Each structure stands twice: as C-alpha cells, then as structure tokens.
Amino acid sequence: MTFVDSHQLSELLCLQLWMVSAIMPTKRNFGTKVSSLSGTVVITCLLLAVAAKEDRGVKLCVTQRQGIKDFSSQNLTQVPSPIPEETQYLDISHNFIYRLNGSSFSGLLQLCFLKATHCGLQELSPSVFDHTPLLKVLNISHNKLPFIPDLSLKHLRVLDLSNNVYSSYRVPESFQDLTHLDLLSLGSPAAVSVGYNDFDPLMNISLHHLILGAGNLWRKYDSGSLAKIRYLQKFSLHTAFCENFRQFENLLVDLNQTQTKSLRFITFVPDDCQVSGNPFKNLRTMTSIRSLTLENTWINSSFMEMFVKNVWLSPLYNLSFVNITYNEDTPDGFQFPAINHSVSLSSITFRGINHYQYRYPTINMSFEVISKLTYLKFSGTGMNILPCKVMSVLPSLETLDLSDNLLSESGFWWPMCSHTSTFPKLQHLSLSKNRFSSLSFISQKMKEMNTVASLDLSFNSIILDGACSWPIQLTQLSLGNNNLGNEVFRYLSSHFERLDLSKTGITVITQEDLSHFPKLTYLRLSSNSIQVIPADLNIPALTSLHVDQNAITSLSKEVFAGLPRLKALKAGNNPFFCSCESYWFVTAFNKSLVLDWPLDYLCSSPPALAGLSLSEYKPTKLSCEAWLQAAVALPAVITVSACLALLFYKCDGIWYTKMLWVWIRMKRRGKQRSNMLTNVSFFYHAFLSYSHQDSDWVDNQLVPSLEGAGFSLCVHERDFVPGEWIIDNIINCVECSYKTLFVLSKHFVQSEWCNYELFFAQHRALSVQRDSLVFILLEPIPADSLPKRFLKLRSLLRQQTYLEWPKDERKQRVFWVNLKSMLHVADKSVVLKEVALSLSDTIPLITDPV
Ligand SMILES: *[C@@H]1O[C@H](CO)[C@@H](O)[C@H](O)[C@H]1NC(C)=O
Ligand SMILES: *[C@@H]1O[C@H](CO)[C@@H](O)[C@H](O)[C@H]1NC(C)=O
Ligand SMILES: *[C@@H]1O[C@H](CO)[C@@H](O)[C@H](O)[C@H]1NC(C)=O
Ligand SMILES: *[C@@H]1O[C@H](CO)[C@@H](O)[C@H](O)[C@H]1NC(C)=O
Ligand SMILES: *[C@@H]1O[C@H](CO)[C@@H](O)[C@H](O)[C@H]1NC(C)=O
Ligand SMILES: *[C@@H]1O[C@H](CO)[C@@H](O)[C@H](O)[C@H]1NC(C)=O
Ligand SMILES: *[C@@H]1O[C@H](CO)[C@@H](O)[C@H](O)[C@H]1NC(C)=O
Numbered sequence: 001m002t003f004v005d006s007h008q009l010s011e012l013l014c015l016q017l018w019m020v021s022a023i024m025p026t027k028r029n030f031g032t033k034v035s036s037l038s039g040t041v042v043i044t045c046l047l048l049a050v051a052a053k054e055d056r057g058v059k060l061c062v063t064q065r066q067g068i069k070d071f072s073s074q075n076l077t078q079v080p081s082p083i084p085e086e087t088q089y090l091d092i093s094h095n096f097i098y099r100l101n102g103s104s105f106s107g108l109l110q111l112c113f114l115k116a117t118h119c120g121l122q123e124l125s126p127s128v129f130d131h132t133p134l135l136k137v138l139n140i141s142h143n144k145l146p147f148i149p150d151l152s153l154k155h156l157r158v159l160d161l162s163n164n165v166y167s168s169y170r171v172p173e174s175f176q177d178l179t180h181l182d183l184l185s186l187g188s189p190a191a192v193s194v195g196y197n198d199f200d201p202l203m204n205i206s207l208h209h210l211i212l213g214a215g216n217l218w219r220k221y222d223s224g225s226l227a228k229i230r231y232l233q234k235f236s237l238h239t240a241f242c243e244n245f246r247q248f249e250n251l252l253v254d255l256n257q258t259q260t261k262s263l264r265f266i267t268f269v270p271d272d273c274q275v276s277g278n279p280f281k282n283l284r285t286m287t288s289i290r291s292l293t294l295e296n297t298w299i300n301s302s303f304m305e306m307f308v309k310n311v312w313l314s315p316l317y318n319l320s321f322v323n324i325t326y327n328e329d330t331p332d333g334f335q336f337p338a339i340n341h342s343v344s345l346s347s348i349t350f351r352g353i354n355h356y357q358y359r360y361p362t363i364n365m366s367f368e369v370i371s372k373l374t375y376l377k378f379s380g381t382g383m384n385i386l387p388c389k390v391m392s393v394l395p396s397l398e399t400l401d402l403s404d405n406l407l408s409e410s411g412f413w414w415p416m417c418s419h420t421s422t423f424p425k426l427q428h429l430s431l432s433k434n435r436f437s438s439l440s441f442i443s444q445k446m447k448e449m450n451t452v453a454s455l456d457l458s459f460n461s462i463i464l465d466g467a468c469s470w471p472i473q474l475t476q477l478s479l480g481n482n483n484l485g486n487e488v489f490r491y492l493s494s495h496f497e498r499l500d501l502s503k504t505g506i507t508v509i510t511q512e513d514l515s516h517f518p519k520l521t522y523l524r525l526s527s528n529s530i531q532v533i534p535a536d537l538n539i540p541a542l543t544s545l546h547v548d549q550n551a552i553t554s555l556s557k558e559v560f561a562g563l564p565r566l567k568a569l570k571a572g573n574n575p576f577f578c579s580c581e582s583y584w585f586v587t588a589f590n591k592s593l594v595l596d597w598p599l600d601y602l603c604s605s606p607p608a609l610a611g612l613s614l615s616e617y618k619p620t621k622l623s624c625e626a627w628l629q630a631a632v633a634l635p636a637v638i639t640v641s642a643c644l645a646l647l648f649y650k651c652d653g654i655w656y657t658k659m660l661w662v663w664i665r666m667k668r669r670g671k672q673r674s675n676m677l678t679n680v681s682f683f684y685h686a687f688l689s690y691s692h693q694d695s696d697w698v699d700n701q702l703v704p705s706l707e708g709a710g711f712s713l714c715v716h717e718r719d720f721v722p723g724e725w726i727i728d729n730i731i732n733c734v735e736c737s738y739k740t741l742f743v744l745s746k747h748f749v750q751s752e753w754c755n756y757e758l759f760f761a762q763h764r765a766l767s768v769q770r771d772s773l774v775f776i777l778l779e780p781i782p783a784d785s786l787p788k789r790f791l792k793l794r795s796l797l798r799q800q801t802y803l804e805w806p807k808d809e810r811k812q813r814v815f816w817v818n819l820k821s822m823l824h825v826a827d828k829s830v831v832l833k834e835v836a837l838s839l840s841d842t843i844p845l846i847t848d849p850v
Contacts, residue, residue, distance in 0.1 A: 069091070081104070089113040113135075121145060124140075142163045169186055169198040183207075186210075193221070212236070215238055223253070233261055243274060252283070256282070262293075280306070290315070292319055298325045299327070312343050325354040334365065336366065349401075350381060370393075376400055379402065391422050418448075446470060454498070457478060479500065480504065489513040494516050507530065509534065532552070545566060548571055548574065571601075683712075694748065777803065781797075803815060
C-alpha cells in the first residue's frame, strides 16, 4: 500500500499539466469562471475496427437503397403523398406536421423505420399505424404529444417518445402487446413524478433498455415501480435528484431487483445543486451491477470522495465519466484513505473533464486500490505530458487510451520516464488525435514498450521522416488520417497482422508493396484514391479487406484468387462500372462476406445506369460470358436442326426433295433437249416395260393415267409384234419411243431383267444416253441390295433418277405430275406415229460410240 508522497505529488504536477494548454475560461450565468476543454469527444476503438456509428434503424430495416426516403427539414405541413410502396425507412423529422393519421402511411406494408422528431406533433390518430404492421423503429421524440400514445405494434423494437409534453409516465395498457420491444425512451419536462403503477404494462415484455427523463428535476419516485420491469438490463436516467436523494436510493433498490447490469446517469447533479447524504451507498450491495456512467454532471470533490468509496466496495467493473465538471469544494482536494480489500473495478474512462477551478486538482490517494486496473482511458482532457509516475502505479494496465489530447513525441516519451517499467503489461496503446509527427522516432520508442501489440496513431500529423524499425511484438498499427502517400508500405514492419491505412493519400497499391506483409490478416485502405486492386495480389492470410470509398471501378475474380482466406470485404462507395467488368462480382461473389452490401454499391457508369444500385444491375450471364454464349447457342442450333430434321422426316421431306430434284433436272434438261428434239419425232412417248406380276398396277393406274393425259405408250404385252424375238421387239419399241419406262419391282428384277441385260449389252450407248430411261420403283429396291450379277441395274439406279411409287394419295398426285412432265416433249408434234416410223432409223439416241 502506497500513499502519494510529496515526491509523487510533485509528479502530479505533470498530471495537472494536461489541462494547461486547453483551458479556456468561459462565463457562466452565475458569474463564475469555468474552465472547459475544447475539442470534440471521440471514441476510438483500439482494435482498429473503427465502427461507424450508424443509425440502428438502417441496420435493422434497410435492405435496399430505394427503401430509404428522407423528407426531413422540408417545411412540410403534412406527410408527403404518395410515398413509394417499397419504403422501409422514412424520415419526416424537422417539419411542421402536427397530426399523423392512418391514410398518411397506407400501403407502406414494408415500413420498418419511422422518424418524425421535431415536428410539433400533437396528435396521432388511433388508426395511424394500422397499415404499417412491420414497424420496428419508431422515433417520435421532441414533439408536443400531450400523452403517451396507445400503440400495439407487435414487431416494434425501438420506441422513442422522449421530450414530449405529457405530464405522466403512465404507460398505456396497449404496451403489454409490444412483446419485442427492446428499447424504450420516455421523458417530458412536464413529467416530474413516477407513480407506482406507471410501468405495469411493461412487466412481462422483454424490455432490455429503458431511458427515462428529460433533464428536468424529479419530485417524486414511488418506490417499487421500476422493480416490475424484470428483464431490464440497461437503465439510463436523464434527470436530476437535487435534495431528493432518498428517492434515488429507492430507485437503486428497485433496479437491484431487475437484471440491470449497466447504469447511466445524465445530468444527475446540476451545478446549482447540493448533494446531501450518500446517494450511491446502495451501489455496494447491488449484486448484478457491472458498469456505471456519469455524464454531463457537476462533481464536487466532496461528492467524489463519497462516490468513489461506494464504487470501491461495489461489484462495478466499468466506471466512466463523460463530460463532467470537477470542482474542489474540500480544502485539501481529493483525499482518499487506504483500503485493504480487493476492488472489482478494472476499467476507468474519462472523456472530457472540465475544471471548475482555474487551478490544478489536488489528488491524494493510494493508487494501490487501482493497481488492478487493466483499462484506462483519458481522452478529451488536454493532456500534453504523460504523468509517468502516476502511470507506473498501474502495473496491470493492458489498454491505455490517450486519444484526443495534446500529446506529442516529447510529451509522451519525456526523458525521465522509463516506459518499459511503467507499462509492464501494456498491450494496446491509443495515441489517436494528438500531435505526433515522426514515424521513425515512434518506431524507435516503441522498442522500449516491448509488450505493446497494437498502436493507434490515427488522426495525427505523422510524416515519413526516415527509416523505421519496429519491434516484432507490435502487430497492429493504425495510421489512418495521416497524409502519408504511396511510400508508406516501405516504412512498415513485416510482422504486422492488422494495418489501418485509411485516408492516408494512397493512390496506387502493388503486389510488391503488399508482399512485405506475409502475416497480414486485416487491411484497411478505405477513403483513399486507389483505382485498381492489382490482379496479382497474393496475401494468403488476409481475412478482412476494406477498400471502400476509393476510385475502384470493378472487382475482378483474379483479385480474390490471391485472397483465399477472405471472410470480410468492404468495398462500397466506389464508382463502379456497371458492365461485364462487374458481372462476376455482382453475380458470383459470396455476398455474405460483403459487410456493406448492397446499400453502398452504386453504378457510376455508363451514364444510363448511374445511380442504380449494383444489386439491381442484372447483366445476363449470356451477355457477359463468351463460352456460355457458345454453350447455349450450340445446343439450340442442334435442337432446332434436330426438330427440323424430324419434321422433315415425318413429313416425308426426303421423298418430296427427291421429287423436286427430279423435276428440276428435268426442266433444265428439257430446255437443252427441246432444241435437240426439234427435228426429231417419235412413235411413242414411252416404251413401258414391266413384270407380268405388276400388270395390275400398270393396267389400272399407269396406263390409264398416262394415256388419259394424251401420252402414247408402247406396252410390251400389247404392242409387241407377235413372232418376233423378244429382244428385237424390245429394241424396236425402245427405238420408237422418246423414253423407256421401267416399272421396277422385285418381280421385275427377277423375271424380266435378264432380257434387258442382253439389250443393254448390245446397246451400251443407250445406258449412257441421258434421260431416255425412266425407272419407277413400285417397291423399294435399294441399289445395294441387288445381287452382284445385276451390275448394270445397280449402276443405272445410282446414276439415273427414279420415281418411287408412293402409297400416300397426296404424294401420288406429285408422282403423276413428275412422271408426266418427264414424258412431256417440248413440241408435242414430234410424237407422230407415221412420221416416227419413217424416221426411226435416224434417231440419234442410239448411236454406236465405237
Ligand atoms: C423552410 O423555411 C425557411 C424559412 O421560411 C426557409 O429559410 C428554408 O429555406 C425553407 N426550407 C425549405 C427546404 O424549403
Ligand atoms: C430519436 O431521434 C432523436 C433526434 O434525432 C435522437 O437524438 C435520438 O437518439 C433518437 N432515438 C433513438 C432511440 O434512436
Ligand atoms: C440487492 O439484492 C441482493 C440480493 O439479491 C441483496 O442482498 C442486497 O441487499 C440488495 N441491495 C439493495 C441495495 O437493495
Ligand atoms: C459543490 O460545491 C459548491 C461549493 O463549492 C456548492 O455550492 C454546490 O452546491 C456543490 N454541489 C454539489 C452537487 O454538491
Ligand atoms: C457537458 O455537460 C454540460 C453540463 O454539465 C452541458 O451543458 C454540455 O452541453 C455538455 N457537453 C456535451 C458535449 O455534451
Ligand atoms: C484491514 O483489514 C483488517 C482485518 O481484515 C483490519 O483489522 C484492518 O483495520 C483493516 N485496515 C484498514 C485500513 O481498513
Ligand atoms: C458464403 O459465406 C458464408 C460465410 O462464410 C458461408 O456460410 C456460405 O456457405 C457461403 N456461401 C456460398 C454459396 O459459398
């Protein structure tokens, strides 16, 4: 146990120096000079995962950008109409809307967030939320509602009714239906007392966080009323209890019966208030209490002594003072006796301290009691020199946050201070928002603090002023918001695992730059001017990458191939090209890895798509992938062809095609032939040869059909001259006919063909004579199926066109047309029996070639 001796007290002067440079005397209404500190209060997260303080409603409600509609501050006198149906988040705050009725929100089935603060709202019609069943967040604070309205919204999670003008905290019965309500904020300057039954409807709902008060003074608190909210975990009180501290003690007793772990008292003690008794003595026995925050409060040193004694004896773990004004009203300053019991407290935060006196505070206490402290934050205090000796009595300290002060290299590492012995266990050090400048100096000094693993130097004036040499145990560094440029990578350590280089003026990154960090798991490059993420990037350990707010136009598959472990990506607010370049990212990348998808992803070009949400840009796979185009086109072509082929086959296309071919050839030759034939005449149009067995067809169909059409025929059974040798007969007939027509069938081939074999042997020329032979296939006789000995017939069938006799009647008509036009002679007069007879010898069709 050590008291602060005189030596240490002189050391305390350093501590008091914190305030010197920032003290700004200000006038208060009661005419006393109050020193207050300039600078904003900013929370900096030491683990570099700086989470933007987002509106809870957006996270809870918005799934697409078009879902957000903001009509705030537009001098509206009523809810604009119509509001798009897809609206999920609607802000109509800061207008002049005095009444809300149901018709204003009809059709907004998806409405989840509604904010209508600062509207002078006086009335809600009973049916106002009938059409918005999914409402989860309702903020109608800062209005003029004369009573707490009836609400029965099953899904409601957050309800803010604070700063209205109702005079009672009496919660309506309907609130017992708000079964999902998590946060409720109530408060009105006119409500100054809490009745025993006021919170009864909240008894059985799972309310976790209750905020009460409007900064005014409470006159009465009926003991027992808060105890009914059994599931309460956080309680914030925005009210003052001046001279009424007994009621505050009762309030603590009631909270002790809930599950409350966290307490926050805002404007608990105003400056003109006299604290009597020991209001916080109940803290000692509140078994579940873990953290306590005093905010915007006046604190006298006499009160502080009393308060701290209670804290030491309580199970509190976290203690925070936010924006407090400290006044020494005890002659010896802050005096604190030694204690010999263990203290639970392990984390203390000071965020903004105003000193009422224009002099340094006197503190006389044993630091032994806080020797177990692991977390200390001292920000917004104007500190410019590290109180080294004071710090040295905090050997357990693991996190030291000195952000938002006026420290520089010489103030933090002043020569008399041994940082190794001062911080034997320190792991996390934040020096964010100070006046540090030399990276090389800091890297050297960090070697003395050889336990520190994470260092936050964001928001300083760091420059790259020489080679840096970092200790190996330092693995996390934030240099965000310093103007460093592309060279920064060369000044960093290969041991770094987490690196924050957001807003550091980087324009280009290369694989070479990043190859120096094999252990890198977290890389934040937000708010730079990077245009391209190199495709050859290879950071095998990287799990988290933030490249939002840059100038990146597309994210390619290749980039992510080098990041096999990536689990979290943030790349929103970049000017994306909505073209095939973005196709892979939009369609194939696993969006559950993308932290800011889809709200922050918009198309910036082509101009036609500018402003479109990337999630709604739906390029077709076909238009963007060449292999797919081929893959899709090929089966389509095959299918269509197959269908056509099938159709063709089904409809006897082959037969018709053959017929067409025959007809075309005939027409063509008919022309050539017509000249040739002008001076030639025949006795018959055709000589008909057929098997006896096919005579039925020939007699009933072929002959009547052709003779009926005016053709003259030589039929071998009818017109053969009796007694002559059959071959002579054939030759005669053939020679007298314009064409020779063979009716082919199996019978014909077997019985009659032999006669013609000889005929063809004698008149080889006839076989080559184009077109004089016409074959009619009564039944299919494929050329290949004929026996070898029918060599001639085989070759004839291959060379000559033949007509197949179809069974189908429709086709038969085509058959006849074709057959007739084959026998048709350009000049009808050439077929004259008499003339033909006399000229038969001169027929050039039968010419002996040899
Ligand atoms: C609202 O009215 C004020 C005062 O008449 C005016 O200054 C302001 O520009 C108006 N705002 C809008 C959005 O019309
Ligand atoms: C409701 O709106 C007010 C005014 O903007 C804001 O201060 C308050 O935090 C909001 N309440 C909740 C619960 O978000
Ligand atoms: C809080 O509750 C515990 C029992 O749970 C009891 O021992 C203690 O006295 C209570 N403290 C106060 C201030 O009511
Ligand atoms: C603080 O001390 C001043 C006297 O310095 C006194 O007037 C004031 O009432 C005290 N305030 C509290 C909250 O105790
Ligand atoms: C700090 O607290 C004082 C009251 O003690 C208040 O007037 C002031 O607005 C507070 N400042 C901030 C930033 O909350
Ligand atoms: C420390 O505790 C012991 C017994 O537990 C007691 O005798 C002694 O008076 C205590 N000392 C102080 C300073 O409270
Ligand atoms: C996407 O990532 C999540 C989280 O890593 C994982 O659970 C899920 O299976 C992944 N989905 C696909 C389609 O790969």
